[in-house]
Amino acid sequence: MTGFQSVNELRDILKARYYDVMIHHQNRSFPSMILEISKQLKEVLAVNESKIYLLNNSSQRYQLFSSNADAPANTDVFTIETFKQMTESVPVYFQKNGDSILIPSDTANSTVIIPLHIKKENDGFILLIVDEDSHPDSDFFLEIAEQTGPVIHTIMSYCQSFDEEIKYERLYQVTSKFHSTMNIEDVLREVIKTLTDLYPELEFYLLLMQDNLQIEGLPIKELIYDRYEKDAVTTAFLTGQIQFEEISGDTASLYAPLVGRQATYGVLQVLKPNTLFFRENDIEFISILAKTAGNALENARLYQQSQRYITDLQLINQSSQALNSKRTLSATFTYLEDLMISQFKAEEVGFILYDERNSQQDFREYKVLKESTSFFSTKEGKWFLSFLNSKVKQNIHTIFIGDFNSTHSEHDIPYQSVMAVPMIHDEKVIGFVAVLHPNEYFFSFETYKLLQSLVQHSALTVINYRLKEELEQLVRTDYLTKLYSRNYLDKMMNQHLKVGKHGTFILMDIDNFKQINDQYGHDTGDEIICQVAEIIRKNIRSNDIAARWGGEELAIYLPNTTMKEAQHVAERLVHTVSEKTYPKVTISCGVSYWDEKIHGETKSLFLRADKALYLAKEKGKNRVVKENEIVL
DSSP, X not given: OOOOSOHHHHHXXXXXXHHHHHHHTXXXXXXXXXXXXXXXXXXHHTOSEEEEEEEETTTTEEEEEOSOTTSOOOSOEEEHHHHHHHHHTSOEEEEETTEEEEOOOXXXXXXXXXXXXXXXXXXXXXXXXXXXXXXOOHHHHHHHHHHHHHHHHHHHHHHHHHHHHHHHHHHHHHHHHHHHOOOHHHHHHHHHHHHHHHOTXXXXXXXXXXXXXXXXXXXXXXXXXXXXXXXXXXXXXXXXXXXXXXXXXXXXXXXXXXXXXXXXXXXXXXXEETTSOOOHHHHHHHHHHHHHXXXXXXXXXXXXXXXXXXXXXXXXXXXXXXXXXXXXXXXXXXXXXXXXXXXXXXXXXXXEEEOTTOSSOOSSOEEEOTTSOGGGGSHHHHHHHHHHHHHHHTTOOOEEESOTHHHHGGGOOSOOEEEEEEEXXXXXXXXXXXXXXXXXXXXXXXXXXXXHHHHHHHHHHHHHHHHXXXXXXXXXXXXXXXXXXXXXXXXXXXXXXXXXXXXXXXXXXXXXXHHXXXXXXXXXXXXXXXXXXXXHHHTSOTTOEEEEEETTEEEEEEETOOHHHHHHHXXXXXXXXXXXXXXXXXXXXXXXXXXXXXXXXXXXXXXXXXXXXXXXXHTTSSSEEEGGGOOO
């Protein structure tokens, strides 16, 4: 290291060279300008090698900017601890004002370490490799430090100012775009585009929750965090603060949370090689962009949620009206199946109802409605329903699974996304609805909440339908015997008289019924009436209509039945009642008939049967009398 007559001469040459670098390399990047400074040092000092190391605040490492200007910075990186160990092992050649010039002398070449104070103490150093036979003056080294440190600081400030102008102009443009859109996908695309334009040498990933994983063409990963683990991703997500992590020896990662005013909506991951210098303004810019994106995501989510709520409310209102207008349960569940397939894009929909006659909750007996899709009639579908039924039995009212086979792979169910919502009325489960899709995490939580609302409205419809049936049953049946009421019998007879060709009517009375009441009491009298009613039910066809006529009188209308056939029925009843009742009673029967020749009205059939019954009583009871036996 020769050729300088004085320190002043070295100072003048370095100033001229550095000025040339700053004037003629203004459009170059910060790393390339530092490489140029290193190159000038090598030429001016005529040393074997000149290396400039600067402290990277993001990684807390000293990073090399090589003197070889034709190649990027290599992987020669020192941690602060390594640098301290290295300097401690090198003898101090010269020291002034706390700065040490370090020169080992045990090799063919000597290594000279010149500390640099750029923004603060020891935030960089120059490493020179000089010939062993060179005898440098320490004043020269101090002059190198005094000239190089301020120049690097000036270059750093210039590049930072220039970069900030470009970046914040871009940030302004991005913010303007964010304010003009309420679409989550547009926000995420703009974030990635901005970062890749400004930092083409870096890799970016969006770590998002499951409900945002359906966007194609974006570097999205699922955000998996454990609130009890203190890894960098979890810390960034939970604290809302930027975090750093060394992925491997040559790769580092920065995690910038996407923070809104109300919550954190994800994490932006930035992957960079350790050889890349990451300045404070880069970190600040990425952090600001992530927070701006977080606010934009929040606004977009709130807008989309409000729109979805409006749409959902409209759907619930429309479906409620449609459900209330359905006249049968079959029509109700057919409508629900079509709705869930169209709105939720479901592949399979199943409807299960529990037996309404069970006074206690019984989850063993359930009915799969025919309106369910075909999967639920297969072997796998039946197992799946039994699985869901077991969950309902355990009082698990929230069945929302995004990856079913991850925990039940042994059953090989072809559906991964599962929603099942119980129908609950008056704190009692009356059934449940299952909705399936083959893709993982296909249904969002908002979809699940909408399904809950629809199912609860359908539960009301089921209950209303059951209450309606019960009311109609009460109207058309007798409360004591459970036979049809007289009004219902009258109605059905009138209908058949209009469309049928012939029919018969049997009117019967329990003989000596007053004596039964007097001897055994009215409770036994009621029991006798019920016994006779049950005998009638067991001895007629399904399309025959048996009713309680009034008091101890009972009646049967037999559509499309001849007088002879009706007589056989009546005689069988007379015989069975006398054999099967206890206390033993008998009945008397009167039978009337109509056809095309004897076409009468309901009233006429009643009167003729009543007269035949009166005659049966006069003849000694416990017998059958036909209307053609009446003597006029």
